[in-house]
Amino acid sequence: MSLYLRFLEDFEQRGLETISSDELARRGGTTSAQVRKDLSFFGSFGKRGLGYSVAELSSRIREIMGLAREWRVIIVGAGKIGAALAQYRGFFQRGFHITAVYDSSPEKIGRAWDSHTIRDVRDLERDAASELPDIAVLTVPAGSAQRTLDRIVKSGIKAVLNFAPVQLQAPADVTVKTVNMAMELESLSFALTNRDS
């Protein structure tokens, strides 16, 4: 879905009005039937014989994915990864807005950081009660990840993007997405090792 949206934006910029499932499939490396099934799951916004209206389809996808609104994002762990994320081009351009940055290290707390002042992670629950952040990005070391996640959960946040290389436990109503770069590298190692077989 996200992927389709990316292509649609491309087409929008190039001024094209409509796009066929076939075209979308070619871009996304899939089949036209797949694309149509995916899209029809949310309703039928295509015109037979013509294709999909680029403008309409992208606005519908944005709606479905919740990208029509602003999300309040906090970063927990003001290390290098957190910093890299904050300036990641295109990361926070689609409605994701950083509202606070937390850390646990006394040397960091209070320091300025990319137009924010780093706060004490122990204040997270109190702050969250009034500021109601929607998403937490977790960029703390593996050792304190679960402990920090527990705090995030307690503060009422229901979506977490985790960069710590560990498997985390969270209640079912909290969505945790883990990006484990070590695993990605390992899968490349696997691909290189078992290439010709």
Next chain:
Amino acid sequence: MSLYLRFLEDFEQRGLETISSDELARRGGTTSAQVRKDLSFFGSFGKRGLGYSVAELSSRIREIMGLAREWRVIIVGAGKIGAALAQYRGFFQRGFHITAVYDSSPEKIGRAWDSHTIRDVRDLERDAASELPDIAVLTVPAGSAQRTLDRIVKSGIKAVLNFAPVQLQAPADVTVKTVNMAMELESLSFALTNRDS
């Protein structure tokens, strides 16, 4: 697989000798049948009635995944993300060794960077001919990602970990893994939006 290995290391440290598929399943959030199918695909290293030998299984997995050897990794794009990756805890501890760092910006080339000197990306092909890197980590802006990937491909590297938020085209014999953080965030947006349905 990667995941299993992680748990096995945990068990190894705790001094346990054997582990059952059931235990691995509980850790990995899957079923024992699933674990056994996964493992049996590569052969049968378990002992009926007892389980799997932690030491043997982890060494077999390491072998299968190509983690028994050292991989030479280059980082292309000496920005924040590249820097964050280089110090990502546990990233380069399992046999992945950074051998060179490249950038295209004249201000960066020649500067020191985490025990390396940043090289000109235009020298990549020449360097690769003698240094034979195995894996390239691509952390350049979206706009120059495809161009840079083409260079990487030309230099003979067969595995790429891409952090640029674009879909890249590469020949079939080159494995490209893309980590797209914007998409991860968007999937959280989707989860939040369609939570109760």
Next chain:
DNA sequence: GCTAACTTGTGAATCAATTCACAAGCCCAA
């Protein structure tokens, strides 16, 4: 040696996802 309690490895069954195939709808040209 024998039994009881486990656990693997794997065919068979079930469940899910993908692909196929085509009727139905739309556009355009004549």
Next chain:
DNA sequence: TTGGGCTTGTGAATTGATTCACAAGTTAGC
């Protein structure tokens, strides 16, 4: 207005993945 060329939307068929279920093998206790 009619026909030909496209493209969607969707049941049906196929393919793939997961789960079930159990024979076969192992250990430990007695």
